[in-house]
Amino acid sequence: MDRRKFLKISSIFGATPLFAxxxxxxxxxxxxKPFEYYHLKSPKPKFKVMLIGGIHGNEMGAYKAADMLVNATLKKGELLIIPRSNFTSILADVRGYNGDMNRKFAYISKRDPDYHYVELLKSAILEYRPDVLISMHDGYGFNIENKRAWGQSVVIDEFRYKNFNLFNEANFVKNHANIYLKRKLGLINTRTFTSHIHDEQKKALTGWCLKHGIKAFCIEASKQLPSLKEKVRTHLIMLREFFKLYDIQIEELNEMIKNPSKFMDxxxxxxxxxxxxxxxxxxxxxxxxxxxxxxxxxxxxxxxxxxxxxxxxxxxxxxxxxxxxxxxxxxxxxxxxxxxxxxx
Ligand SMILES: [Zn+2]
Known part of the structure; x- marks a missing residue:
């Protein structure tokens, strides 16, 4: 509107401005909301490992376990940890406050409130280019009792993807972690690129990583484990096996597994x-x-x-x-x- 009309209208309301x-x-x-990442490095690391927690906000075992390792003393290896990749959903304690973030990696609209965080996560991964990325989750149920449940499992997108033998590593982690776990792990292959059963996984973080030449796995504790302590412990036991494969040594890891509560702030x-x-x-x-x-x-x-x-x-x-x-x-x-x- 032009200035004269504006003056006319405001005069109707007396001297107060129009939006009083x-x-x-x-x-x-x-x-x-901060997007925090933590880099831990020993003098001569052989491999770079990246840990991603909290893509799903109601999976506290995953992000609390990732967060705990931020304070660890790294004796060998190199870690980049992003414990809270979806902090809004963590604070709301829901899977995805703005929809499922783990379906936004292949494409995300600039108008999506998660856009900024998904882009930060993607550029952190592409800049760091880890030897392996582990996406941490707490899934529903127990995979070993119900094949459709994702809880307590190691998840791969294919048995093999290009030159990555995903099955061998996942199977090593599953078998060795199971020695220490009361609730045993299963192994899920979503066959993301060779079947249409799990097409949605093409939009997920691990599918996106593989497409960009980065080896990636999902690890899942179960939402139905009786306590946060048990969920965190499941994650740390799985990670300990991955750490053996990638020459990573953490001074406090066994102590963290024994008594996780001691390490939670x-x-x-x-x-x-x-x-x-x-x-x-x-x-x-x-x-x-x-x-x-x-x-x-x-x-x-x-x-x-x-x-x-x-x-x-x-x-x-x-x-x-x-x-x-x-x-x-x-x-x-x-x-x-x-x-x-x-x-x-
Ligand atoms: Zn999840």
Whole structure:
């Protein structure tokens, strides 16, 4: 509209600007969710191994096991770990907050809220070019009891793919890990490229890796294992066998398998807020009353690597928005630690 018309309309509402209504509401600004990767390297590594956790947000055994290795002492080898590749879904504790991320590797729309993270993951893989990539999951059920269930298994896309003998390595890991596991592993071959039964796997991370000349496997604990500890332990036992194949030695690995809880960071997060440009810090439940029209910025959340703040009842992809009031949950991955209630 031209300027004259605008002046006419605003004069109807008196001196207040046209969009005055939003001024009464509170304005919120959240930080971007981090995409963190960790590089561990010993003096003379023979192989590069990449571990990807958290593509599916409700598979905590997978991302907690990957996260635990970030603090490990690497005596031999080289590791690149991305424990939380889909942090939004981890915080929401759902498989895919924006749909299944593990179907977005062959193609993803620029408008997809996962676009940024999938592209970061792809470029990290292509730049690093590991000798092997392991995509970590917690599947449903127990494969050994039900062939259609993916839980407790090592998954390959083909017995052989180009010069990769996927079956030999997967079978070695399965057989050796089974010596130490109460719930035994199965081996799944999805035949991604030679049959149409699992066409969707062409869009998955491992299928995409193979297409780009990178050897890749999926390892699955079971969602039905009785505790997080058992899920993490299953992952670490499978990884220990892969590490034998790729000459990786981790000082604490056996201790981690014996007592995983000891290595999980459950410390309290600390949230730093700016309310109308004044800084406040909280690490426990808090109710805050602010003037109408206030600006509230979440500056940072520190503490365990899974610490983040999520607004309740608001789309988790949004970084800025208006609201009359807001409850914010401060979480460590799937666990709520405390909440901040903001009212005007
Ligand atoms: Zn999964």
């Amino acid at each position: 209504r939003s001024d009464e509401r509170l304005f919120f600004k959240f930080p971007s 459950n410390s309290m997060p600390l949230i730093t807020l700016k309310i109308n440009n004044k800084v406040y810090k909280y690490h426990a439940n808090k109710k805050i009353k602010v003037p109408k029209g206030s600006e509230i910025e979440i500056v940072s959340i520190s503490g365990p690597r899974g610490a983040f703040a999520i607004p309740l009842g608001v789309n988790l992809n949004w970084k800025t928005f208006h609201a009359r009031y807001l409850n914010i949950n401060i979480k460590n991955d799937f666990v709520k630690k405390f909440s901040i209630k903001i009212r005007s």
